[in-house]
Amino acid sequence: xxxxxxxxxxxxxxxxxxxxxxxxxxxxxxxxxxxxxxxxxxxxxxxxxxxxxxxxxxxxxxxxxxxxxxxxxxxxxxxxxxxxxxxxxxxxxxxxxxxxxxxxxxxxxxxxxxxxxxxxxxxxxxxxxxxxxxxxxxxxxxxxxxxxxxxxxxxxxxxxxxxxxxxxxxxxxxxxxxxxxxxxxxxxxxxxxxxxxxxxxxxxxxxxxxxxxxxxxxxxxxxxxxxxxxxxxxxxxxxxxxxxx
Amino acid sequence: xxxxxxxxxxxxxxxxxxxxxxxxxxxxxxxxxxxxxxxxxxxxxxxxxxxxxxxxxxxxxxxxxxxxxxxxxxxxxxxxxxxxxxxxxxxxxxxxxxxxxxxxxxxxxxxxxxxxxxxxxxxxxxxxxxxxxxxxxxxxxxxxxxxxxxxxxxxxxxxxxxxxxxxxxxxxxxxxxxxxxxxxxxxxxxxxxxxxxxxxxxxxxxxxxxxxxxxxxxxxxxxxxxxxxxxxxxxxxxxxxxxxx
DNA sequence: GAGTGGTCTAGACCACCAA
DNA sequence: TGGTGGTCTAGACCACTCA
Numbered sequence: 001x002x003x004x005x006x007x008x009x010x011x012x013x014x015x016x017x018x019x020x021x022x023x024x025x026x027x028x029x030x031x032x033x034x035x036x037x038x039x040x041x042x043x044x045x046x047x048x049x050x051x052x053x054x055x056x057x058x059x060x061x062x063x064x065x066x067x068x069x070x071x072x073x074x075x076x077x078x079x080x081x082x083x084x085x086x087x088x089x090x091x092x093x094x095x096x097x098x099x100x101x102x103x104x105x106x107x108x109x110x111x112x113x114x115x116x117x118x119x120x121x122x123x124x125x126x127x128x129x130x131x132x133x134x135x136x137x138x139x140x141x142x143x144x145x146x147x148x149x150x151x152x153x154x155x156x157x158x159x160x161x162x163x164x165x166x167x168x169x170x171x172x173x174x175x176x177x178x179x180x181x182x183x184x185x186x187x188x189x190x191x192x193x194x195x196x197x198x199x200x201x202x203x204x205x206x207x208x209x210x211x212x213x214x215x216x217x218x219x220x221x222x223x224x225x226x227x228x229x230x231x232x233x234x235x236x237x238x239x240x241x242x243x244x245x
Numbered sequence: 246x247x248x249x250x251x252x253x254x255x256x257x258x259x260x261x262x263x264x265x266x267x268x269x270x271x272x273x274x275x276x277x278x279x280x281x282x283x284x285x286x287x288x289x290x291x292x293x294x295x296x297x298x299x300x301x302x303x304x305x306x307x308x309x310x311x312x313x314x315x316x317x318x319x320x321x322x323x324x325x326x327x328x329x330x331x332x333x334x335x336x337x338x339x340x341x342x343x344x345x346x347x348x349x350x351x352x353x354x355x356x357x358x359x360x361x362x363x364x365x366x367x368x369x370x371x372x373x374x375x376x377x378x379x380x381x382x383x384x385x386x387x388x389x390x391x392x393x394x395x396x397x398x399x400x401x402x403x404x405x406x407x408x409x410x411x412x413x414x415x416x417x418x419x420x421x422x423x424x425x426x427x428x429x430x431x432x433x434x435x436x437x438x439x440x441x442x443x444x445x446x447x448x449x450x451x452x453x454x455x456x457x458x459x460x461x462x463x464x465x466x467x468x469x470x471x472x473x474x475x476x477x478x479x480x481x482x483x484x485x486x487x488x489x490x
Numbered sequence: 491g492a493g494t495g496g497t498c499t500a501g502a503c504c505a506c507c508a509a
Numbered sequence: 510t511g512g513t514g515g516t517c518t519a520g521a522c523c524a525c526t527c528a
Contacts, residue, residue, distance in 0.1 A: 011524095052499070056497090189487075190486075193437070233437075242435065243433075245309060294518085300495085
């Protein structure tokens with residue numbers, strides 16, 4: 001199981017192997033979001049390595065926001081239901097600095113089929129069943145974002161408009177609490193586009209006014225894509241913040 | 246100098262203290278971009294700590310892209326002149342995937358004064374001298390980005406249009422090689438705006454067409470802001486990529 | 491072969507938290 | 510007071526690079 005011998009043909013550092021084992025326990029549901037995982041010393045015993053090696057594996061998962069360390073308490077599986085994590089992937093900030101809460105205005109939830117492109121994006125066969133959600137996010141009464149969300153139907157069997165509304169639009173905590181799907185990372189592609197049609201109407205804009213288009217694909221454990229999302233945002237009083245290092 | 250005793254009122258981990266000392270040597274120019282810094286063992290001796298502690302400090306600087314480790318060779322000060330680092334902060338990618346090189350079309354380089362807002366952004370007194378550069382970046386012959394750059398005049402004494410053109414618009418490697426200013430991180434704010442005036446003309450657009458506005462502030466060692474930049478981008482065939490974790 | 495960073499261990503002690 | 514994560518050390522050995 002554990003292979004510490006360097007000359008092995010498929011040599012990998014021990015802490016990488018431990019990291020894989022920990023990830024498998026997460027995927028397998030041995031520890032669920034919010035749970036405390038065993039202590040470093042216990043894990044060291046289980047895997048027959050030193051505490052320092054386990055520590056390095058946990059450190060890696062902690063910097064990826066998959067685990068959360070708390071001195072004196074333990075190490076926990078990260079969860080989207082924790083306060084402050086609900087909008088983890090939302091980078092939009094009001095120009096005057098405050099990160100206010102948004103209101104969710106549900107529009108529709110329908111069944112669909114993945115076309116070839118969406119099949120590639122979500123790693124599905126073309127024609128596979130999907131669920132599509134449209135909604136409007138408003139900020140102090142004014143429309144801000146028009147969201148179009150597509151997820152594969154299979155892992156989200158039973159997802160419907162009621163559940164979205166009950167959850168007040170916090171999709172990620174819904175995915176996690178109802179379907180056991182935790183998103184760990186996302187890729188975004190941004191463009192500037194002109195408002196038109198349904199979207200312009202919902203946002204109360206004239207045709208042709210500029211909108212920030214944010215296309216996002218979110219991934220769960222094992223880099224499996226589980227959600228496609230297109231957000232069209234009015235950026236008169238908000239901007240998308242990003243830090244480059 | 247080094248304080249490893251935990252009960253000290255201003256307790257900080259040893260590796261953080263080492264990190265500060267290393268950063269000071271970088272600011273002071275003891276090691277310049279591209280240089281190899283002393284080996285871990287040598288630094289451990291100099292600071293009277295163990296190799297592991299030095300390693301942890303270097304690890305931190307390496308994940309911040311300030312130092313670069315190379316097994317078997319040594320640890321080096323990161324540099325913008327290295328190939329592949331020239332466009333380090335440019336997140337724009339063509340839709341069909343290729344990360345092509347851009348052509349730089351110089352427009353102007355003028356002297357100016359910081360207004361109150363720019364003073365705050367660049368940590369200058371209002372009225373301090375600045376240098377402003379405007380340019381157009383083109384991609385296979387077609388305009389792509391209109392850049393407006395403002396830097397404080399003092400640290401960049403002698404910066405002019407010729408130098409920008411000689412450098413083919415690679416501003417960061419110019420700052421570094423000519424003025425010893427290395428940028429280590431940047432903050433960006435993105436919006437969608439409508440093209441107008443000078444910019445619309447330069448980019449060959451009609452008034453009102455959507456543009457991606459990227460406002461960037463870049464920082465050198467010690468989080469000192471050294472450059473403000475506004476890039477207005479045509480995103481018909483390009484998008485801004487971002488990874489969220 | 492000499493020198494560098496990379497991995498792994500074992501153990502000591504500290505800081506934080508909860509009961 | 511006991512358990513957790515956090516820091517620090519000393520030392521062994523491996524992998525990579527270059528002369």
